[in-house]
Amino acid sequence: MTTVRLYVTLKPSLLDSAGRTVASSLQNLGFDEVQNARIGKLIELKVENYDEARVTEMCKKLLANPVIEDYRFEVVP
Amino acid sequence: MKVAVIKFPGSNCDQDALYACREMGFGAEYVWHGESSLSGFDAVFLPGGFSYGDYLRCGAMASRAAIMDEVRRFAEEGRPVIGACNGFQVLCESGLLPGALMLNEDERFECQDVWLKCETNRSLWTAGVDKILRIPIAHGEGRFTCDDETLRQIQAENQIAFRYVSAEGERSAGANPNGSLDEIAGILNKKGNVLGLMPHPERAVNGITGNFDGRQILNALALVSV
Secondary structure, three states: OEEEEEEEEEOOOOOOHHHHHHHHHHHHOOOOOOOOOOOOEEEEEEEOOOOHHHHHHHHHHHHOOOOOEEEEEEEEO | OEEEEEEOOOEOOHHHHHHHHHHOOOEEEEEEOOOOOOOOOOEEEEOOEOHHHHOOOOOOOHHHOHHHHHHHHHHHOOOOEEEEOHHHHHHHHHOOOOOEEEOOOOOOOEEEEEEEEEOOOOOOOOOOOOOOEEEEEEEOOOEEEOOHHHHHHHHHOOOEEEEEEOOOOOOOHHHOOOOOHHHEEEEEOOOOOEEEEOOOHHHOOEOOOOEOOOHHHHHHHHHOOO
């Protein structure tokens, strides 16, 4: 069994309004050094017979929306 | 005219859609998302709601449901398909419409009436719209976005169906409730038979709501020969 850790993030050009709210909350708590926050998703998959091409296909078919998101993944050692 | 109102787990405007269609004199029945046939139906209504709890992305899982292959085939035949709110998100996620819907710019769930300007009458769905429409919205993730090239394309191909405008029909940033790109409230596919929009025309068809403007859109179905 292989653990695949998959990160889905909003494309850098797009406004992340949720991230903006989090950054502003941190600033309100006194963390003035925070300039920006962007929120993504971490998806951990347990797969049998790991095949990189198959995971790429999962990203394309369901896990990420290419219009607004980028993705990358890694195998957890 | 018989309308298929598709029900996904988490749809919550399916009853409104069915009621609105029947109120306007059309036949309408629910079709469960696991079905694979639209045989006997003349139009498809993808209702609003929170299909699959909006998990992963709004409309993502619903757009991969079994019935959507059939909806895609149905749409490719040039037959009428409308998606309101979550239905719009499902259409974008399925690739039947370009772009995507993101979290509202002000991070708030917006529940209010908006005014819509119809930007093209050259489609089945918008041919009968002859005034500024007042239609309710109720969504947290309705900020339409797409890349520059897609935007140029949908502008050039007359695929922008509705824009948010002021009550007087003027374009203004203040009239845009969710930060949508180009103030886009609804778009069409190239053929004009698939319409997705964030506002809810099905909530504006009779005296109960004191608003009949949604009829201008849904009445398109009366003109479709079946």
